[in-house]
Amino acid sequence: MKNNISNLIFVGRTKRRRRYILVTSFLALIAFALSWTMLMLGNTIYPVQDVVRVLLGEEVQGASFAVGTIRFPRMVAGVFAGFAFGVGGHIFQTMLRNPLANPNVIGITAGSSAAAVFCIIVLQASNMVVSIASVFGGLATVIVIFLLSKGSSFSIGRLILIGIGIQAMLNAVISYLLLIGKHHDIPTAMRWLSGSLNGANMENLSPLIITVLLFTPIIMALGKQLDMLELGEQAATSLGVDTNKTRLALIVSSVLIISLATASTGPIAFVAFLSGPIAKRLVGVGFSTIIPAGLVGIILVLASDLIGQFAFVARYPVGVITGILGAPYLIYLLIRINRKGDL
Amino acid sequence: MKPTHTFQTEGVTAGYDSQTILQEVSISIPSNKISIIIGANGCGKSTLLKTMARLIKPIAGKVTLDGKPMNKIPPKQLARVLGLLPQSPIVPEGITVGDLVGRGRYPHQTFLKGWSKKDYEAVADAMEMMNITEFAERNIDELSGGQRQRVWIAMALAQQTEILFLDEPTTYLDITYQVEILDLLTDLNRKRGTTIVMVLHDINLSARYADYIFALQKGKLVTAGEPSKVITSKMIEDIFGLQCTVIKDPVSGSPSVVPIGRYHNKMKMYS
Numbered sequence: 001m002k003n004n005i006s007n008l009i010f011v012g013r014t015k016r017r018r019r020y021i022l023v024t025s026f027l028a029l030i031a032f033a034l035s036w037t038m039l040m041l042g043n044t045i046y047p048v049q050d051v052v053r054v055l056l057g058e059e060v061q062g063a064s065f066a067v068g069t070i071r072f073p074r075m076v077a078g079v080f081a082g083f084a085f086g087v088g089g090h091i092f093q094t095m096l097r098n099p100l101a102n103p104n105v106i107g108i109t110a111g112s113s114a115a116a117v118f119c120i121i122v123l124q125a126s127n128m129v130v131s132i133a134s135v136f137g138g139l140a141t142v143i144v145i146f147l148l149s150k151g152s153s154f155s156i157g158r159l160i161l162i163g164i165g166i167q168a169m170l171n172a173v174i175s176y177l178l179l180i181g182k183h184h185d186i187p188t189a190m191r192w193l194s195g196s197l198n199g200a201n202m203e204n205l206s207p208l209i210i211t212v213l214l215f216t217p218i219i220m221a222l223g224k225q226l227d228m229l230e231l232g233e234q235a236a237t238s239l240g241v242d243t244n245k246t247r248l249a250l251i252v253s254s255v256l257i258i259s260l261a262t263a264s265t266g267p268i269a270f271v272a273f274l275s276g277p278i279a280k281r282l283v284g285v286g287f288s289t290i291i292p293a294g295l296v297g298i299i300l301v302l303a304s305d306l307i308g309q310f311a312f313v314a315r316y317p318v319g320v321i322t323g324i325l326g327a328p329y330l331i332y333l334l335i336r337i338n339r340k341g342d343l
Numbered sequence: 344m345k346p347t348h349t350f351q352t353e354g355v356t357a358g359y360d361s362q363t364i365l366q367e368v369s370i371s372i373p374s375n376k377i378s379i380i381i382g383a384n385g386c387g388k389s390t391l392l393k394t395m396a397r398l399i400k401p402i403a404g405k406v407t408l409d410g411k412p413m414n415k416i417p418p419k420q421l422a423r424v425l426g427l428l429p430q431s432p433i434v435p436e437g438i439t440v441g442d443l444v445g446r447g448r449y450p451h452q453t454f455l456k457g458w459s460k461k462d463y464e465a466v467a468d469a470m471e472m473m474n475i476t477e478f479a480e481r482n483i484d485e486l487s488g489g490q491r492q493r494v495w496i497a498m499a500l501a502q503q504t505e506i507l508f509l510d511e512p513t514t515y516l517d518i519t520y521q522v523e524i525l526d527l528l529t530d531l532n533r534k535r536g537t538t539i540v541m542v543l544h545d546i547n548l549s550a551r552y553a554d555y556i557f558a559l560q561k562g563k564l565v566t567a568g569e570p571s572k573v574i575t576s577k578m579i580e581d582i583f584g585l586q587c588t589v590i591k592d593p594v595s596g597s598p599s600v601v602p603i604g605r606y607h608n609k610m611k612m613y614s
Contacts, residue, residue: 005467005476009441012480013458097433221454227435228449234398234429239502240422240450285437 013286020287027282027295031079034302038075039067041310069201077200077265078301078318080208082275084261086297087219087290088254089272090279094226094289095250096156099333102273103138103258104326106163109267110170111141112259113192117174121181131207131263138259141166142251194319195268197305208260215253216294222250223288269319270326271300277329300325345536346505347374348424350395354404357394363402364390366562372506375536377529379549382559383583388542389430389510391559395540396427396508408506422450426504428495430511434483440494441479444469447501469500473527489520496524500531507531509541513548521545525552546583550574550597558582574598 039051046054046063053060054067089102103109115137119125125133145166149159174192191198225246228236236243258272278300279292304321350372358364364387372378372395380388393399395406397413406413408425426447435443447469448462470476473493478486483494492512499507512528513521525548531537543549549556550570558565558573560582566573575598576589585602592599 003467005470005479006463008479009445009466010463012439012441224449224452228446230433230435231446232429232431232433234393234396234427235432237398237418238396238422238425238427238429238499238508239447240419242418285435286439286442 016284016286020283020292023283024292024295027279027292027299031295031298031302034299034306035075035079037306038078038302039071041306042066042071073200073202073205074197074305075302076202076209077197077205078305079298080205080212081195081197081261081265081268082271082298082301083216083294084208084212084257084297085268085271085301086275086279087216087294088258088261089274089297090276090289090293091219091226091250091254092272093276095229095247096159097230098156098160099273099277100160100337101156101163102276103254104267104270104273105167105330106145106160107167107170108138108141108145108163108255108258109262109272110167110174112138112262113267114170114173114177115140116263117177117181117192121177127204128207131260134263135256135259138255138262139252141170142255191266191317191319193266194317194323195266196317196319197265197301198317200264205264208257208264211260212257215257219250219253220288220290222246222253223290226250226290227288266319268301268304269323270330271297271322274300274322274326274329345375348409348506348538349374350406350408350506350538352391352395352401352404352406355391355394355401355406356403357390357399357401359390359399364562365394365401367404368559368562368564369404370557370564370567372538372540373555374538375532376554377532377539377552378541378555378557379553380540380542380557380559381546381549381582386559386582387562388559390562391557392427392508392510392540392542396425397421398427398429419450422502422504424504425506425508426499426502427508428499428510428512430514432495434491436484438483439479440475440481440483440486441466441470443483443494444497444501447498450502465501465503466497469497472500472531473497489516489523492516492520492524493527496527504537506538506540509539511542511544513543513545521548528552546574546579547592547599550599551592551595570597574600576600 036048036051040046040048044062044066046067050060050063051067054063089104092102093099112134116130116134119130119133145159145163148162149155171193178192225241228239228241229243229246233243275297276289276293279289279296283289283292300322301318304325305318308316308318308321351370353369354367355369356363356366368391380391382388390399394401408416413421444466445458445462448458448465452462470479473496475490475493475497478490483491486494496512513524516524528539529552532539553570555568556570556573557567558578565582566578574589576587579585579587579589579600587600587602589598589600
């Protein structure tokens, strides 16, 4: 009898794991295919073998500049920023148990943007300074939101509303800074308000790449603890999770990667918001959604960038396209929450 | 075979933010027995349980397990000895019953590893004990309140701790399920010797199922002992402010409290 139950659960879990692995591999495959498409497509379409030769460091007439200097950094920016937004957004949504509680909606990306824009326009600082400032901007925003929403008892609903307010304020600051910065034209403004992969170069991307490579293993190692946190503070504690330490480590890691992604590409609208829920729907429940959320982030960014570049007569930055995708989902969520009557 | 533990609070004062609720409570939990904490609303019984389960840090005093202060024991190691079923745990959306019960195995699992054979056995054991094996692969959203409560208790059982705390495990349940859950917990205590400490609202069920009663009033321990010795009409009047008469429960022989309101008072009529 007992063996039967163990067996039943074992079979169920094996089935769910198989689906998880299958979906994750499939997502990785799509992300990979999109990355190659990013390298091949442009004003001139280069065949795979030319792209490979450029990547191997060979000099190819025309392709070396277009692929090596323009398209490759653009693709890398999309991959790392997409991954960072996807993972970071998922961590926040899971930890706070609410899809609205994510860096885009509660103003963390806006905090990073504001700090970055301030450094660029007012201080005319170097890239390094901009990266550091955007991390501090993101962290400071988190701290302010948590302090303001503390009150007599912590409520996630209040945290989200305060976050939305702060985000609006920070966006006003960004708009103001862009207005007083004389040399900055419309495309730059778009970058800091909704995100763009234009003008990415490898030198500026290195802080983002290093941080993502460094912190992803840390976040993954905390995956099980994150699952326990989902059961609520008390259950997690009694299962032996040091909730304060775990939460601090998760917040710091995800804010770091999100802020650096924001410093590189601007806050690509709604990617942090959409990736987690999409990944969860695809892989099912029972296994960690961290990596699938990152892969969905990559796919959203690269696919949206390709659409923005090639689907219309005019070229649109990636954030405009992700914004068009994300807005309906936000409205859907708000309607659903309104029906349930609970933020 | 049955491991014993000493679990004590010494002069524990605790509360939330600026408000102290518990005042210098010192108790010693009898090992391998069922203890029930009773008291009026807001007397601090839940706060006491939470402080003992390290969910609240005491302002003064200490909580010790086998002589060691709780905060000196690594959390995961502690979670293999001491489990708690919180009052309102949160259900992750769309999870299966088996997977949720399996989360109780967290303190036994090592870094990044999947479920071991032992984990599967512990989960099956716990589900069998709580009579929920038929739901193993079902989605928890499909279950009723009473069934869900059994799933949560199974999760705490899968943790295989020798001490188990439960914060009002029967709240919001029909009387049938209340009795069923208390019976199942008694099974656990009699079969495995698990030390059980719980907060219960129902004084008569407490008197029936407890080996030992702790009565709190306004954050202080008023009395402690076996139900037949401590539950008297005077004690009930003291801690609940309720006039009553205590009779012998015809089924269990334990004390049973019959409240006296302003109406329905036959005794007064005859006297």
